[in-house]
Amino acid sequence: MPVVIGIDFGTCFSSVYFIHGGQYVPLVPNGEKPMIPTVFFHDSIKGSLAGKPALRAGKNCPSALAEYVKRHYRESSIKLKNKKNEVFTFSPEDIVRHIVNYLIEGARGCLQSQYQLDNPELSAVLTVPVTYGEEWKKMLLSALKDAGVTVHAVIQEPVAAAVCFLEEHAAAGGTVLVYDLGGGTTDVTLLQKTGSDQQPYAVLAQGGDVIGGNDWDDRLLTLLERQIVTQLSGLSDAETDRFLETNRRRLTALAREIKEILSEESVYDMPCEMQGNLYDIRVTRQEFESCTASLLGRTMQTVRNVVQGQSPFREVILVGGGSHMPQVKTRIQQEFPDCQIRIANPEFAVAMGAARYAAISAPVPVLLQSAHSYGIILEQGQTRSIRNLIFKNASLPASGRYECRLSGQFLQFAVQEGDDTDQTLVPLQHGGYALSATVWFSRPPEPGTVCIAELELTSSGLLKLTVLDQNGNEISGTSVSLS
Numbered sequence: 001m002p003v004v005i006g007i008d009f010g011t012c013f014s015s016v017y018f019i020h021g022g023q024y025v026p027l028v029p030n031g032e033k034p035m036i037p038t039v040f041f042h043d044s045i046k047g048s049l050a051g052k053p054a055l056r057a058g059k060n061c062p063s064a065l066a067e068y069v070k071r072h073y074r075e076s077s078i079k080l081k082n083k084k085n086e087v088f089t090f091s092p093e094d095i096v097r098h099i100v101n102y103l104i105e106g107a108r109g110c111l112q113s114q115y116q117l118d119n120p121e122l123s124a125v126l127t128v129p130v131t132y133g134e135e136w137k138k139m140l141l142s143a144l145k146d147a148g149v150t151v152h153a154v155i156q157e158p159v160a161a162a163v164c165f166l167e168e169h170a171a172a173g174g175t176v177l178v179y180d181l182g183g184g185t186t187d188v189t190l191l192q193k194t195g196s197d198q199q200p201y202a203v204l205a206q207g208g209d210v211i212g213g214n215d216w217d218d219r220l221l222t223l224l225e226r227q228i229v230t231q232l233s234g235l236s237d238a239e240t241d242r243f244l245e246t247n248r249r250r251l252t253a254l255a256r257e258i259k260e261i262l263s264e265e266s267v268y269d270m271p272c273e274m275q276g277n278l279y280d281i282r283v284t285r286q287e288f289e290s291c292t293a294s295l296l297g298r299t300m301q302t303v304r305n306v307v308q309g310q311s312p313f314r315e316v317i318l319v320g321g322g323s324h325m326p327q328v329k330t331r332i333q334q335e336f337p338d339c340q341i342r343i344a345n346p347e348f349a350v351a352m353g354a355a356r357y358a359a360i361s362a363p364v365p366v367l368l369q370s371a372h373s374y375g376i377i378l379e380q381g382q383t384r385s386i387r388n389l390i391f392k393n394a395s396l397p398a399s400g401r402y403e404c405r406l407s408g409q410f411l412q413f414a415v416q417e418g419d420d421t422d423q424t425l426v427p428l429q430h431g432g433y434a435l436s437a438t439v440w441f442s443r444p445p446e447p448g449t450v451c452i453a454e455l456e457l458t459s460s461g462l463l464k465l466t467v468l469d470q471n472g473n474e475i476s477g478t479s480v481s482l483s
């Protein structure tokens with residue numbers, strides 16, 4: 001029997017959980033806490049590091065530390081510089097692979113030392129933000145495969161958090177709205193406990209946005225820089241810019257620290273030392289809230305889109321580190337005056353819920369929804385056609401078929417991902433290619449033979465492509481590869 005684990009790969013922190021004797025157990029690398037920093041460090045002496053060791057090494061040399069890779073996963077490369085100004089270039093895939101390996105090796109070490117499980121087979125439920133698509137999923141799936149983990153389901157982060165909460169608290173038939181304000185993304189879902197043994201939960205609606213705590217930090221950074229500029233005397237504009245540029249990393253970290261302090265205190269008032277001088281910094285919670293009000297407003301728009309047209313619910317669960325900000329609870333309470341608002345396991349609800357999902361005996365515990373639309377792009381010689389096959393918000397499993405006539409020994413498809421829900425033809429410029437698929441026929445088929453490409457987003461959230469003949473049977477002797 002494989003050990004089933006839940007994984008939350010977060011912008012700032014990652015966690016791995018499993019359930020043992022009915023209890024949630026964090027699986028953490030030696031010396032780590034359950035919130036494992038999602039960071040990577042590299043230099044020629046220490047080599048590549050992840051987690052706390054990377055953070056520690058980065059204190060000495062911040063330019064060799066890569067943070068927030070989940071936000072930058074679409075960049076072609078990430079450059080790190082050591083103290084001697086040597087540059088090391090990594091792809092986001094390399095960094096994700098290294099961090100995932102660190103998490104999994106840590107989980108294995110923990111299973112061995114605490115449960116005497118020697119190198120067990122690992123099966124995982126992976127969580128992803130609502131707005132992230134196949135490209136991100138593929139990066140994590142490939143890293144987990146390399147670390148020897150089989151992924152049996154991919155669910156959206158707030159869905160996992162909702163499962164965690166509903167398993168603990170709600171009576172059958174309960175519905176909760178989950179608002180997850182993380183470091184990089186806002187994720188919202190409305191999840192219902194159905195009362196059915198076969199499929200205990202159903203996603204009623206979901207949505208997301210690519211804003212998170214980092215954006216709150218950026219607003220505060222601007223405010224801090226303004227305060228510092230007024231205290232710099234005798235510098236030209238260019239010198240001022242250089243000063244701010246040199247100290248930006250430090251000020252960004254300070255902004256995050258001040259933001260977190262302002263969740264507890266009503267004012268931050270302390271000098272900050274930079275390049276041998278002290279600068280006064282004073283920010284009230286009110287100032288902070290007003291300079292970030294539009295961000296909070298944007299997350300509320302996501303919430304409104306999710307609940308629009310849905311039946312009333314009684315509970316709102318706030319998760320993600322950003323939910324510690326008092327402004328979040330206040331704003332949500334204003335929006336839903338009749339609801340009980342709870343902050344529940346904000347840091348761990350996602351990983352815990354994924355572990356719980358994995359442990360529920362129902363074949364598919366949650367009726368999931370597709371977060372995107374998927375179209376297939378068929379290229380045959382000079383001809384290129386596009387058709388939307390799976391629509392955003394469709395309940396899973398969702399599938400669509402595309403019929404074509406063969407003219408050679410192989411077919412090449414590109415699967416496109418987008419957010420159009422009302423078009424059958426997706427213009428190419430919407431979204432990127434999610435996957436490319438190649439189908440080889442062991443024997444050249446008769447030119448003009450009809451073949452059907454069936455694209456499916458399975459009930460476990462995994463994308464699958466099958467090639468069928470005109471009677472709907474799988475064509476023997478074909479090999480399909482998705483990459």
Ligand SMILES: Nc1ncnc2c1ncn2[C@@H]1O[C@H](COP(=O)(O)OP(=O)(O)OP(=O)(O)O)[C@@H](O)[C@H]1O
Binds near residue numbers: 212256260321
């Ligand atoms: N007390 C606090 N007050 C305000 N913000 C906080 C507090 N504690 C943590 N945060 C913020 O929460 C964010 C991290 O939250 P979390 O660990 O949920 O994110 P993540 O899961 O890594 O990111 P994501 O889910 O977006 O990928 C950071 O921006 C952090 O500054």
Ligand SMILES: [Mg+2]
Binds near residue numbers: 008182183320350
């Ligand atoms: Mg998160």
